[in-house]
Amino acid sequence: MPEGHTIHRLAGALDAGFGGQRVRVSSPQGRFEEAAQLERWVLARTEAAGKHLLITFTPDAQSDPEGPAARIVHVHLGLYGSWTFAGDPGFALAGAIGAPRLRVGEREEALAGSTRAVESSAGADGSADEDGAEPGWRAILPRPTTRLRLQGVSGLADLTGPTACELYDSSQRDALLQRLGPDPLRADADPQRFVDRVLGSRTTIGALLMNQEVIAGVGNIYRAEVLFRARLDPFVPGRELSAGIVRGIWDDLVPLLRYGARTGRIVTTQPEHRDIEARIVERSRGTLQNGEEHPDAVARERSFYVYHRQTLPCRICGTEIRSRDLAARTVFWCPRCQSVRSRRSPWTAQHPAGPWADPAGQAGDPGGRSDTGDAGPASAAAPAQIA
DNA sequence: ACCGTATGTGAAC
DNA sequence: TTCACCTACGGTG
Structure with a gap:
């Protein structure tokens, strides 16, 4: 999936x-x-x-x-x-x-x-x-x-x-690429296309993030998680957001998706927001390379803020996480952290270099490819900086 | 054996 | 908004 x-x-x-x-x-x-x-x-x-x-x-x-x-x-x-x-x-x-x-x-x-x-x-x-x-x-x-x-x-x-x-x-390939919105993992992506589409729409941000013509590659987990990280209510219409907030969502997705492509798993929780045990690597199934975090280091149940955590307490404020259908899928959110009242700049705006940064030499655009290539375990080494 | 569920999409109503 | 579709797997009977 x-x-x-x-x-x-x-x-x-x-x-x-x-x-x-x-x-x-x-x-x-x-x-x-x-x-x-x-x-x-x-x-x-x-x-x-x-x-x-x-x-x-x-x-x-x-x-x-x-x-x-x-x-x-x-x-x-x-x-x-x-x-x-x-x-x-x-x-x-x-x-x-x-x-x-x-x-x-x-x-x-x-x-x-x-x-x-x-x-x-x-x-x-x-x-x-x-x-x-x-x-x-x-x-x-x-x-x-x-x-x-x-x-x-x-x-x-x-x-x-x-x-x-x-x-x-x-x-047909051209038509597909034409139809899709910008993909945060592609080197040829234009974030402004995403920002403009969102700001010009009455549709909720939660629905827009699932629309592949608005932004390509985001699914139900990243939607829920990135909205939590932005402390943004999924039901706010796109046009009510500021350009800075929307751009912040994009800028947050880039390292998040890169981390997912590199490790094969989605982790969106800040280390300090996981339970203490989560920082302990329970077991090792292979040799770690260059001190890199083992993919098993973050247990799945500690990887998300809200996805599939309905009825559980919010990791930040303890309020019960809610779920509801939105754009044909179930969205999960914290009604307190993600209320309009608490809306603020996304996490990345305050912490430009998060733990999702690629370890040196692990990923980057090998050049000549149209995608970023960070998915490629065998991709050429090139430092990838987070804007 | 059967049922429900799953990180998705698009056509039919 | 509902539905059909593609498949695997864990739970239940």
């Missing part, structure tokens, strides 16, 4: 695992029959735009990914879609924190601990090339529901349950 951070993370994982490679492309389930057209094409690059994933294939390594021969697979995970990775140790998520994982998108579990990964009896299934090299991994059997399988020399990725998995041409 992904928001935009997951899709950027996936884009990085697919590029790391298959980028530049000739790959096997199939639809074990049969519901994406166009997969056959791409069999043994080259996965040129993967791009995330909001919650949309665009995987560009070319017939050979020399072809221009922007050229007319390129084909694009458009994937939207919807509520249920997920990718499952299997392959060499660290495959696709090499450089990620902790152990290699399965099931990016909906849930992640340790590769070694998976009991669902049925190994094929023929180890040669893992071979994607014809050079006779023995793969160091074994292909798992696809579930019957696997819509799309990508298989390279060092691993595979299975897609199940997507809302969309279809072939796009470049004009």
Whole structure:
């Protein structure tokens, strides 16, 4: 159940695992029959735009990914879609924190601990090339529901349950990018487009944040959480907000989403607002790198201020968190902290360098890519500064 | 076995 | 505003 951070993370994982490679492309389930057209094409690059994933294939390594021969697979995970990775140790998520994982998108579990990964009896299934090299991994059997399988020399990725998995041409890609609002995780994002849309709308800020034409990539968790961090009532119409408040929401989302893309999990609570135990790393499932925070360091139940915390006391004031339908989804908020009366400048305005800053060398725009690439565990090192 | 739920979207009413 | 859709999993019977 992904928001935009997951899709950027996936884009990085697919590029790391298959980028530049000739790959096997199939639809074990049969519901994406166009997969056959791409069999043994080259996965040129993967791009995330909001919650949309665009995987560009070319017939050979020399072809221009922007050229007319390129084909694009458009994937939207919807509520249920997920990718499952299997392959060499660290495959696709090499450089990620902790152990290699399965099931990016909906849930992640340790590769070694998976009991669902049925190994094929023929180890040669893992071979994607014809050079006779023995793969160091074994292909798992696809579930019957696997819509799309990508298989390279060092691993595979299975897609199940997507809302969309279809072939796009470049004009369809352009139309999609045109339709979407700015994505805080993309280098080409224009925050002013978001600010202008919000300030010009009578719709509530809580609904606007869920509208992908207003801002791309925010989902139900980030909506609730960023509004709490701004101490903003979800039901305030956009036009009643100041430009500074709206820009502050954007500026807060950037490091929050980057953190999510980098670690694979959403954490929005300030350390001082978590319970004391939360600062203790209960257990370690891998070697920490460069003193980086282990993703398990913040237990899920301490990661949010309001999401799914209805009836629980607010972490700040103790008032009972409320929930209510807004824009077809349930919004969660603290009626006291997020009342109009207590509205103030967002948290980032006071603390420009929060704990969500990327550790040095961990993330940044590797250049040449249209997305920020911070999802990419294997993305090039470049210091990413928070404005 | 069945039910409810889930970080989503878009078409139909 | 309601509904259908794509899937997996935990709880309940």
